Amino acid sequence: xxxxxxxxxxxxxxxxxxxxxxLPARGDxxxxxxxxVSTVYIEGALEDSNTPNMVTAVLADYRGFDTFGExxxxxxxxxxxxxxxxxxxxxxxEHEERTE
Amino acid sequence: xxxxxxxxLVEAVRTGTSREMSDPYxxxxxxxxxxxxVPMIQIFAFYVITHGHYSPGGGFQGGVMLAASxxxxxxxxxxxxxxxxxxxxxxxxxxxxxxxxxxxxGVIPLFxxxxxxxxxxxxxxxVDPVGLRYWGILLAEVFIGFLxxxxxxxxxxxxxxxxx
Numbered sequence: 001x002x003x004x005x006x007x008x009x010x011x012x013x014x015x016x017x018x019x020x021x022x023l024p025a026r027g028d029x030x031x032x033x034x035x036x037v038s039t040v041y042i043e044g045a046l047e048d049s050n051t052p053n054m055v056t057a058v059l060a061d062y063r064g065f066d067t068f069g070e071x072x073x074x075x076x077x078x079x080x081x082x083x084x085x086x087x088x089x090x091x092x093x094e095h096e097e098r099t100e
Numbered sequence: 101x102x103x104x105x106x107x108x109l110v111e112a113v114r115t116g117t118s119r120e121m122s123d124p125y126x127x128x129x130x131x132x133x134x135x136x137x138v139p140m141i142q143i144f145a146f147y148v149i150t151h152g153h154y155s156p157g158g159g160f161q162g163g164v165m166l167a168a169s170x171x172x173x174x175x176x177x178x179x180x181x182x183x184x185x186x187x188x189x190x191x192x193x194x195x196x197x198x199x200x201x202x203x204x205x206g207v208i209p210l211f212x213x214x215x216x217x218x219x220x221x222x223x224x225x226x227v228d229p230v231g232l233r234y235w236g237i238l239l240a241e242v243f244i245g246f247l248x249x250x251x252x253x254x255x256x257x258x259x260x261x262x263x264x
Binding site for chain 2: 071078
């Protein structure tokens with residue numbers, strides 16, 4: 001089993017390394033990541049929202065929907081922690097009461 | 101925590117004292133320094149949240165700082181004193197309220213023809229679209245700050261057995 005997972009890992013790793021050779025160079029102005037919306041964000045952040053920090057403008061305005069999803073994920077994580085921990089403590093207390 | 105009740109009892113019998121996570125820290129210096137530090141941490145957190153337009157920062161970072169100040173209160177002052185300053189129910193309330201207010205803020209522009217969180221569609225007289233986006237970003241950051249603050253404090257209270 002361990003040999004199998006190691007072999008699978010090596011196969012996937014070599015595939016990723018092979019695919020990484022086709023990635024555009026870092027900071028390449030002609031790469032897809034730098035030609036579509038990011039130029040609009042960089043050029044428009046100050047004029048559109050009067051916000052010098054363009055990270056904040058992207059986070060809360062242009063990409064607000066993603067930030068909302070992020071916030072809901074944080075909220076869901078807190079809620080599930082609460083449910084699991086409070087329930088476990090109740091079970092402990094019930095167990096103690098029964099054994100007393 | 102209840103799970104460690106037996107080992108805690110043995111420890112208390114052996115040393116003559118009983119210490120839990122929710123007991124006050126037994127040092128006057130820690131109490132005084134904590135009471136002086138917490139307001140400053142919270143003012144700086146407020147600055148980090150509201151200054152997100154101009155410098156690194158924003159709701160997530162500022163909310164974590166607010167949560168850190170509250171957890172410092174919990175650790176130093178103990179259960180009774182810190183629950184008087186920040187009741188254990190507030191954690192979940194702040195987290196849920198922050199998420200809900202953020203959702204409402206996002207839904208409002210839908211009624212005026214915009215997309216989700218398109219602040220500049222909301223017609224508020226005297227504010228141009230640029231200003232609307234500016235203030236919308238600020239409100240979103242504040243609500244995210246509430247959410248993160250409440251979520252972290254709620255998790256701490258659940259772990260330390262406080263907010264039962």
